[in-house]
Amino acid sequence: MNYLITGGAGFLGRHLANKLVEAGHNVRVIDDLSAGEKDALDSRVLFTRGDVRDQPKLWTLLHDIDVVYHLAAKVSLPQSVLYPREYNDVNVGGTVALMEAMRALGTPRIVLASSGTIYGDQKRQPVDEQVPPDLRTPYAVSKLASEHYIFTLGRHYGIEAVALRIFNAYGPGQALPPAYPPVVPQFLNRIMLGGSVVVFGSGKQTRDYVYVADVVDALITAGEQQHIDGEVINIGSGVETSVDDLIALIEEVTGRRAHVLHNQEQSGGVQRLVADIEKANRLLGYRPKWTLEDGLRETIRLDARFRDMIADAPPIP
Ligand SMILES: NC(=O)c1ccc[n+]([C@@H]2O[C@H](COP(=O)([O-])OP(=O)(O)OC[C@H]3O[C@@H](n4cnc5c(N)ncnc54)[C@H](O)[C@@H]3O)[C@@H](O)[C@H]2O)c1
Incomplete structure (x- = not known):
């Protein structure tokens, strides 16, 4: 399989890229290195430095890609309160630019790294995917907007879309x-x-602290699994x-x-x-190991x- 990972030089992206090439897949990464580090990427990963909103660059990179993992984003909750325009431009603008480029190239599937932070403060825990979001930061707004964009544009453009709401990953x-x-x-x-x-x-x-290897397993399954188009799935430790x-x-x-x-x-x-991970278990066979x-x-x-x-x-x- 051929994969493109946006933000693939970041923390989660590097673990995902390295595991995919280890399994014999072809992996391309686009990352502007604003927060990422390309040295820790396996030498078999094809790295391109660039902005996820740079469509001409995306057109070249998307050629023959089966699945896009969209991880490129600005990721600090408190910082997003100080710089909401930048968070909107990169996180939401990046998602829209990517979907347009995928339409142009006929790329069939996107997996978005969304976030458990969109649940905000909920009385009932653990939270499942049915709970209405309680958005507390521009970062949370940008992640929910990105979910809506991949599903709405995905339907128009014939692109399968899945959003994983990742909780506090570490590793x-x-x-x-x-x-x-x-x-x-x-x-x-x-x-x-x-x-x-x-x-x-x-x-x-x-x-809910979830070890990076469990998140990577969930991302990989979400890239392969059939019949999960349009699904939002929590990924935490539970x-x-x-x-x-x-x-x-x-x-x-x-x-x-x-x-x-x-x-x-x-x-x-x-x-x-804390995440309710029943849906992840049902749709992805997800069971955290760590x-x-x-x-x-x-x-x-x-x-x-x-x-x-x-x-x-x-x-x-
Ligand atoms: N780590 C977590 O706990 C967690 C939880 C929920 C969601 N997520 C999401 O997962 C994704 C990866 O998170 P992470 O923890 O690896 O963060 P990270 O900051 O390590 O990775 C994000 C990467 O995106 C790159 N990037 C930023 N702006 C870009 C742009 N305009 N063009 C191209 N690349 C750009 C950065 O250089 C960085 O390498 C993010 O979308 C984040 O919102 C992470």
Whole structure:
């Protein structure tokens, strides 16, 4: 099979690209490297630096492609509040530009990396795909708009479309940008360095942390499976974990003690969020293989940044 991955030099994209070439497929990647890193891509992946809105570039890359994985996006929730136009331009504009280019080339299928954040704050947990979205950030708006675009244009253009609502993915190689780093690598880094971690709010807020290998398996199945055109599917672990529990687990797997500082609530009022993964199981045969503890251990084992820290310093008693 021939695949194009937009944003394929990013965290999820690299894991997906490398697994697909490993299985003998042809993989092309387009990424503007605004957040991605192309060095960690397998040398068999054909990399093109470019913007996902650059249609002439897409026309060349889409030739003979069977499935497009659309992962290119700006991904920070708080940053999207500061720069909503940019988030709209890249995330929504990128999706529309891609669908137009796919129509021109007759590309048959798209799998969109959407997000569990579109559920916002819901009383009933776990959340299933029927729950009306509660949009709290421009990022969430951009992901829901992208879903609507792939389904609406997909129907007009004869393109099969599937959206995976991914919850909090983590794993080796996840970027640690200075502004708004994702919580798992941020906490791993701070706790292993002996620094302090800042918890916003009570520490009782929950999220659904899903290991990258489980997300990649779901993406691959969604690219292959028949009769899922038009479906929105949650991809999480199905397990609810509080910030306090996450810190305790990191202490356990690293052998380091966390110095916790508390600050004001910053989670946009979202107290609990955990995925109902029954639909993923039914349509994709999806069953997460990784517990959070095993996923954290594997992240440390495979990510040189964390592995070296464990090797360098003995645990603090
Ligand atoms: N990681 C998660 O927990 C998670 C959860 C839900 C949804 N998602 C979605 O999955 C996708 C991948 O997320 P990630 O965690 O790998 O993030 P990431 O930032 O590592 O990957 C996104 C990639 O898109 C690229 N990109 C950004 N703007 C671009 C543009 N205009 N043209 C071309 N490339 C561009 C970046 O350089 C980066 O490599 C995103 O669409 C994200 O919204 C991720």
